[in-house]
Amino acid sequence: MSDKNNKKVDIVAVAKVARVSASTVSRYFNHPGLLKPATRSRIDKAVRKTGYIRNRAAQTIHGIRSGTIGVLVPTLDHAIFAEVVQAFSDEVDAQGFTILLASHGYDAQREYAILRKMLEHRVDGIVLTGLDHDEAVFQLIDSQSIPAILMWNYAENARYPSIGTDNWRAGQLIAEHILDLGHRDIACMLPPVAGNDRANARQVAIMQTLQAAGVSVRPEWQLTTVYSVAASKRDTIELLQRKTRPTALICGNDVLATGAMYGATAAGVRVSEEMSITGIGDFKGSADIEPPLTTVRIPAKRIGREAGAALSSAIIDPASVSLGVHCEPKLIPRSSSKAVA
């Protein structure tokens, strides 16, 4: 409130004002119980007067935790990752951690570079998105002996504890659902799988499940569409203009499914009556679109929370290493899919 003018206000400046030693001020923050109430309040006043703000950098070089966690995501531009990060951040924030966030845009090189930067900042833990990463990335983390977690996907045998969903299972669930409804003329619209183990697992699962049921997807009905409503709308319109149409369109995620629904509407095809459309994800809004979208729920919020909880406890008590958590995907049948006529 008052002495904010003078240059550097460090612990000794506070000490001077409070007429104690620097050590005592340090203790005031770290072990207040050791102080006599009288000195405590004297320091309290001094801190307030000088506007002192602790310097975590200086603490960190004493091996004290930095209080930061590095979070690495492919992008924040997909609402779903933003949601996970939000949940994660809320959770660790409650434990006193702040997140150092960066996105690599599905570029393994950048992921490595960013990870290095985070380690330079001496993060107390690391969260990566997905299971697959460059071996160099894993080795770098290993060499630093800090806890790491793989978020979003789940697999028992992952390199680090993984907290997320089994994307293979998600793909299987939706494919089975469509088969159960009697569909045989099925089209698939999937995102590019390069560098994206989630998308890849879903694709493989869908294809295998259909195959196993004796259904094969015609090559011209296997669409690879970038993650965007616009692209998927366009591709769907194109698909529906051809002579033969599928009775069902399985989309790799809810964004593609949303675009597909718009595309069908634009092409004058009634969704569910004339063609079923499904997504994966159960994003916000998927329940409300008309007709409501059949999808597989991937509990983003829960994943973020669990990951946050697991990582902060691994940091605070290194003995408490989680083995990972499988957040089961769940089929959510809504009206965008229907038994074949």
Add this chain to the structure above:
Amino acid sequence: MSDKNNKKVDIVAVAKVARVSASTVSRYFNHPGLLKPATRSRIDKAVRKTGYIRNRAAQTIHGIRSGTIGVLVPTLDHAIFAEVVQAFSDEVDAQGFTILLASHGYDAQREYAILRKMLEHRVDGIVLTGLDHDEAVFQLIDSQSIPAILMWNYAENARYPSIGTDNWRAGQLIAEHILDLGHRDIACMLPPVAGNDRANARQVAIMQTLQAAGVSVRPEWQLTTVYSVAASKRDTIELLQRKTRPTALICGNDVLATGAMYGATAAGVRVSEEMSITGIGDFKGSADIEPPLTTVRIPAKRIGREAGAALSSAIIDPASVSLGVHCEPKLIPRSSSKAVA
């Protein structure tokens, strides 16, 4: 690759391996030009061998920049903020900064607390979302003499350089558009404005503009709806079930508008023919929904980029303080709005 086993690998460990002094290793990183090529490559080898990672905390206490920027948003759960943050992050990342991200959930208390934590980490700069903040927040930033930027909103007389759009203008644009189309029976669906200067500015602008044209919105047509497709769908259905219907529904943002479109569809009301619906934001997907949504574009990506550029240049060269950038909102008329019959 090899000696990762031994405990602490610091600059002196590297120095020992390279048979030079610690100072030389420090120079290797900070002023490589001063080194003889031979020693440089010797150190290079040593760094590689020991797996040394620089310790920014130790640098930071020398007054060297921490290389971090604190980013404070209300939430990441709204795709639009995630988009801004992504663009911001990409921009500052290119300048070597990493972001420390946190969300306050529209809680002024938390904003202050988070800001303090960021300052403890000695961030090199701060970005806040929106123009209005607790006076304590401003004072805290002032006392630290680090650059700060207000992102998302723009106003000439803001406390710090602001980079964003004029939300009042955005509200005005959409209201004028609806008036121009001849609508007089107008409903408004707006988010709660508490602690949200953006939403507040839009609301005021819309109401004033309508008022100025002699149009007053009936109280029962002034809906306050939380930011969610589900809520807005529900409220729209409810609205459309009443005896008298508006010919136009102005929504405070594209999420509400999306829900409103779904609600209208669900209620059997054809959008644009029977009722115009508009949003604000031009979110991803708004162009593709059926019918495509009339809205006011708020250039999130550009805002993030410009903010990132402005802040990093203010950090690198304190003389280059931006005065703010107004990213003009722009009316995007699409087919969800139509002249009144």
Add this chain to the structure above:
DNA sequence: AATAGTTTTGCAAATGTTTTCATAAATCGG
């Protein structure tokens, strides 16, 4: 009032870097 015990505080060393200053080594012109 003296002793023993406890609580509170300060001193100094330590943390991992950077940087100033000084010195040693290399280079150069003659």
Add this chain to the structure above:
DNA sequence: CCGATTTATGAAAACATTTGCAAAACTATT
């Protein structure tokens, strides 16, 4: 091959803290 420059390196101080140890200040007990 010598002295004068220039270039490369090291020693030590500085940065803002924490912490082990010991001294000082209290309390309690007799």
